[in-house]
Amino acid sequence: MTENNTHDHYDHEGSKLGMWLFIFTELLFFGGLFIVYAVMRYKNGTAFGLAAEELDVSIGAINTVILLVSSATIAMSISSIQLKKTKLTLILLATTLILAIVFLVNKYFEWGAKIEHGLYPGSESLEQLGHGEVLFFGLYYFMTGLHALHIIIGIIFIAVMMVKVKNGKLNVNRFVQLENAGLYWHLVDVIWIFLFPLFYLIA
Amino acid sequence: MEETKEHKIVSFKTYIIILFLLISHTALSVFVTQIDLGNLSVIVALSIAALKSLLVFSFFMHLLYDKRMYAFMVAGVLMVMTLVLIITFLDYGF
Structure with missing residues (x-):
């Protein structure tokens, strides 16, 4: 690379390290919430068990599989950009993007059904159920909502990566941004891997 | 400056195998928690989740490479x- 590149600083390892440091803050952020969940569950075991039965295991399981597949496709897109297969990279990223949107659509219907049944923070029917149930659904909405926010950010992140792959800004020589998008997406996946058993399975 | 260090290219096959393991462990955790094991089911479900996240960290997030x-x-x-x-x-x- 020559003089036209003087302002173009590129440090693959440094970028990745920065992304990992951000991921650590995210892990500690959600980690704190998981600790809150653990303490609340310890204090209100029976109520949490009963409240968890309200959640639909099959929707949770389907969404888990959707996120796992999307994690695999974005991981494969990084291999394919290294193999100079631009078209395949774009197809894999588009698949990831579509799966992310399907996840959110499922979440919309899931939340919608709960809200229709009067199970939302501050609702009258929830207040009647008791302290433990209020805590469970409070945490459920907050943690899955925060996770959904991460999915939305991920969708934007992946869409930007697709544009950059398409116009050649990301290529076989410099693809660390795509790698970082992958790391972020896998983080979202890991968080869901724990949210799923804690809210849906342990009843 | 070009990056000279080679980056490991993970094969699609590896990712597919890991994906298969992740999905089968999800199915396993759903299955196990349907049986009434009391407090044991909490431990089993969280152990499976820990194993799944280990797979994601090691292979998808390239910690192994x-x-x-x-x-x-x-x-x-x-x-x-x-x-x-x-x-x-x-x-x-x-």
Whole structure:
């Protein structure tokens, strides 16, 4: 690379390290919430068990599989950009993007059904159920909502990566941004891997 | 300046195998928690989740192929989280 590149600083390892440091803050952020969940569950075991039965295991399981597949496709897109297969990279990223949107659509219907049944923070029917149930659904909405926010950010992140792959800004020589998008997406996946058993399975 | 260091290209096959393992463990955790095992089902479900996240960290997030430094840092963060969990529970249970 020559003089036209003087302002173009590129440090693959440094970028990745920065992304990992951000991921650590995210892990500690959600980690704190998981600790809150653990303490609340310890204090209100029976109520949490009963409240968890309200959640639909099959929707949770389907969404888990959707996120796992999307994690695999974005991981494969990084291999394919290294193999100079631009078209395949774009197809894999588009698949990831579509799966992310399907996840959110499922979440919309899931939340919608709960809200229709009067199970939302501050609702009258929830207040009647008791302290433990209020805590469970409070945490459920907050943690899955925060996770959904991460999915939305991920969708934007992946869409930007697709544009950059398409116009050649990301290529076989410099693809660390795509790698970082992958790391972020896998983080979202890991968080869901724990949210799923804690809210849906342990009843 | 071109990056001269080669980056490991992970094969599609590896990712497909890991994906298969992740999905089958999800099915296993759904199956196991349908049986009434009492408190044991909490331990089983969380152990499976821990195993799944280990697979994601190692293969999807390339900890297995990248510099060791990343793996050590992740382990450090997880240790901090465990420590905070234990210290919190000193106030509540044990």
